Amino acid sequence: MNKSYAITLDNPGIEESLRIIKKSIERKAAIIVVGNCWVKYRGRAKSRLEPGERIIIIKEDGALLIHRPVGYEPVNWMPGGEIIYHIETIEEGSRPLLLIRSIRRHPRETVAIYFDQIFLISAFKLVDEGEFSLYASEEDMQKAILLNPSIIEDGFKPIEYEKKVEPGFVDVYGVDKRGRVVVIEIKRRTAGREAVLQLAKYVKAIKTSIGREVRGILAAPQVSKEALTLLESLGLDFKKVDPKKCSEIVHAMSEKKITDYFQSSKQKLLPLK
């Protein structure tokens, strides 16, 4: 191994733990502590966690995670950013404890962790420049529809996207082959009642605004049964759109091409009113 800073201690004492954690925070290393602890949180809410064996991680940006042996979510935490740490040893009766206090302002909140037994401390200066890319988001679906409008239907022409129209933002706004105004609401997962109501609001708002008929299309991989009923009763359309295919379309094109498209299409935008 060739790491600038790497420490691992099995069953360290409280004093030794204090020293290593302080040093590791100074060095901006990621710290892992496994041991028996209890936790108090005060801030937006207030919580108390009774003693038990947990894994805690302190990251170089101050992020704090307290993980129980089960579950994806930390039981207590502090998001990264402007976090201050106070580490000290205290005596409870004649028993030494390690107290880790994590403090942030904005909002003001603190997490206090009391360890009476530590199984492991390990700290590393981690180097991670790796890029992370996520595909098949709602954004991809929108891009794919704008780049390839026939996904929605033949002859559909997008005019605007992310257009503010008082109740909120319309995902895509355009005209169909017969020249009718079309409003599209995109959902990357099963669309529920909420999505239909949102679409209906936009349709109504634009109808009022432009004074003629407006078609509403819900573009999603699926709709819930309730949403489908609602769609039909409101005279809105559903178009099944596969997020993955959208993602493939978008990621098959170079980033430059897409940027260019959105640059040029901006000049073609029609005012909504």
Place this chain on the structure above:
Amino acid sequence: MNKSYAITLDNPGIEESLRIIKKSIERKAAIIVVGNCWVKYRGRAKSRLEPGERIIIIKEDGALLIHRPVGYEPVNWMPGGEIIYHIETIEEGSRPLLLIRSIRRHPRETVAIYFDQIFLISAFKLVDEGEFSLYASEEDMQKAILLNPSIIEDGFKPIEYEKKVEPGFVDVYGVDKRGRVVVIEIKRRTAGREAVLQLAKYVKAIKTSIGREVRGILAAPQVSKEALTLLESLGLDFKKVDPKKCSEIVHAMSEKKITDYFQSSKQKLLPLK
């Protein structure tokens, strides 16, 4: 230390890592791996994470966390539950890699982690029976209002809570001192436009359903300016309620008392229609 299962290895080889991780998963221990890795995720979406040094945790319930050196959230993960692991060593060129595959159905998704270097493996059978209690949640606010309705206003009498009324669930439903029907929407933080619209929907739905006037009250510590304007224009009321005070009220009472209250109040419930 007195743990039934605890292993820590500094800079283990790929083969040794494989063996230890398999064994630790069998034993349902929590596993920590620190090393250089890259990650592919496929499922509801698709993602790729290029090589870098990270901390990964596999918990006894199968939950998987992949943490970069900064940030509160895992870059990739798998929630606990019905997760299957396949661990193997593979050759890339002449270089041995450790491949950890985490698979779940419902929804079908997989995370594949490739390690080419491992700095640390540590596994523990953790014992954690500690109780977790959270105060000042929306639930506390609801309980406090039901137990002590004068929080809302003098003479208010709750009748139901968490009542399904087509657009969703009404937080609290009751009557005021003049006998008018009251619907309460609770928010534990600054209430925005969204909260007001939600309340308005419930008021409208119930008005239609019972055919007489319905008051709507938004109970929250604060409202946004826009939300306040909207409230006024819709003829809805705002009542400032402090979540922490609510929590104090609730937690000052014994759990039994509260349970008894909710038991008895259920018998007093009036049908909503």
Place this chain on the structure above:
DNA sequence: GAGTGGATTTCGCAT
């Protein structure tokens, strides 16, 4: 700094 909407949200609860 506040407000708004999305998330591979997760989690829990009710249908």
Place this chain on the structure above:
DNA sequence: ATGCGAAGTCCACTC
């Protein structure tokens, strides 16, 4: 299994 809303949500983005 599905649907719906809350969360100490967090996060990114706008005003």
